[in-house]
Amino acid sequence: MASSSSLGSAKALGCSHASLLAPQTQRTVVAPAPSRRSSVRMRPSAAAELAEPKKTVWVWTESRQVMTAAVERGWSTFLFGSKDLGKDWSSTARINPLFIDGPEIFNGENQKVAVISQVSSPSELDLVQPDNAEAENIVIDFRGGWQVIPAENIVAAFQGCKGTVLAVSTNSTEAQVFPEALEQGLDGVVLKVDEMDDIIKLKDYFDRRNEAKSQLPLTKATVSKVEVVGMGDRVCVYLCSIMRPGEGLLVGSYARGMFLVHSECLETNYIASRPFRVNAGPVHEYVIVTGGKTSYLSELGSGKEVIVVDQNGLWRTAIVGRVKIESRPLILVEAKDNSGDDTYSIFLQNAETVALITPDTGSGGRTAIPVTSLKVGDEVLVRKQGGARHTVIEIQEFIVEK
Structure with missing residues (x-):
């Protein structure tokens, strides 16, 4: 993984600056208002509040079995360190290959689609800000042991932004932390694994979350x-x-x-x-x-x-x-x-x-x-x-x- 860098200025994410280390504006969860009646009316917006955007999953692997398992479960975007491997897999499966070059990620047309930032300290975390993003997608590699609190800070700072913020996870259990940070969660995960079981477990997790929030016929x-x-x-x-x-x-x-x-x-x-x-x-x-x-x-x-x-x-x-x-x-x-x-x-x-x-x-x-x-x-x-x-x-x- 590339070393941390201060990402150059651009406005692709479409949101205002917010320091990750400063106190953040928290969303208030309001409990139902007390009622003295034995029957009440549900708030019209309650059902809408349950809906949430579908999370993005990119897979970073050198295992063809992992690739096959991911494609079978609807995940088709893969990260490659080698263009030869990406081209080889693209010839046998319908995938969207992305290529890592230092701290940047490019698509097959050599267009930059994401930047990578390694975060292992508060000072490095403070560099990952909406006003400092030079690509629409940001991939964050949390190192140094802390994941939950830094992820929550990023969710708070990037709320309302148009871009996508993903976090690198090395197993399915770790990957579940990021979609749940501050309830809203990061936009997705980059699952960096070589075991097919991690793909299966993460898909099962998303199925349980029922991200589509479907309706049961009553x-x-x-x-x-x-x-x-x-x-x-x-x-x-x-x-x-x-x-x-x-x-x-x-x-x-x-x-x-x-x-x-x-x-x-x-x-x-x-x-x-x-x-x-x-x-x-x-x-x-x-x-x-x-x-x-x-x-x-x-x-x-x-x-x-x-x-x-x-x-x-x-x-x-x-x-x-x-x-x-x-x-x-x-x-x-x-x-x-x-x-x-x-x-x-x-x-x-x-x-x-x-x-x-x-x-x-x-x-x-x-x-x-x-x-x-x-x-x-x-x-x-x-x-x-x-x-x-x-x-x-x-x-x-x-x-x-x-």
Whole structure:
């Protein structure tokens, strides 16, 4: 890798100067405003806030197996120190070769597309500034042990810029640091590896992040039964993330139909808001996790990943901080879809803080209905799925659940 250099002045990045060592203007994360009502309206911008640009991945390798694995996963930009190797690989695969020459990177037409800066000290970090960039793309090689804080400083300094800032990573675990710095993350990574496993793991990581933030189809279901039953061991799921009004977990007694259970983000006269918690139901119930799988609520624990879904079906991943299982009185809720052919079931704790999310019904509509206020005829949101599961994976087979 080239040595650090003070990058010449240019305005390709289109943003104003910001010193990386000076205090940065931080983005404020605002928790949902307290409410004394049991049902609230989701902010119109909440769904849009979840979307984020797709991250860029360049691969720097001399392994043809790594090249093949990367191309199969949609990554086609490769860095080469040798033009002969780049030309050889370009003759056998459809790739975008870039060539390293000292502290600069060129494309096949010998046009400069990026500059490289090595950062191993605060003084070298201070040279990497928007006003000092002489190419639209900047590749940073962090050396000296520190990665997270320098990456956060760069994210803060380059926010709003048109260019792309990537960081060199020598393994898939290290590569995950940079897309998450200051939540927004750097624009991408240069994965410098010779092991195919690193390509596979990094792609799996991006799949879990669901960078496209796709939507899950949700459907309306009409409540057909509300019945107070006996005691059961219910599970509260504490996430490492804040949930907004209108967000929750998909939970159900049957995998074929999962109810959208609201978080406890609403504040009442009797209990403070807990926007990181979902009172999800008893131990036997399914919850949707990453990878298109389900898990029993009893199987969740610290470090597990679940998906948080909002009223519009937009979803994101979240890490479970802990779970708490306690014996509590339960209520049974059954609902039918609009066709009337399928009935879905869920047990929940019989408490005012536990609620099901409703369809978006306009500015006067309710986002969630507490189970203590739920009645036959109310509409709630469910996620319809294939019915059969074997070790949490959906399969096609004959099955009857009731």
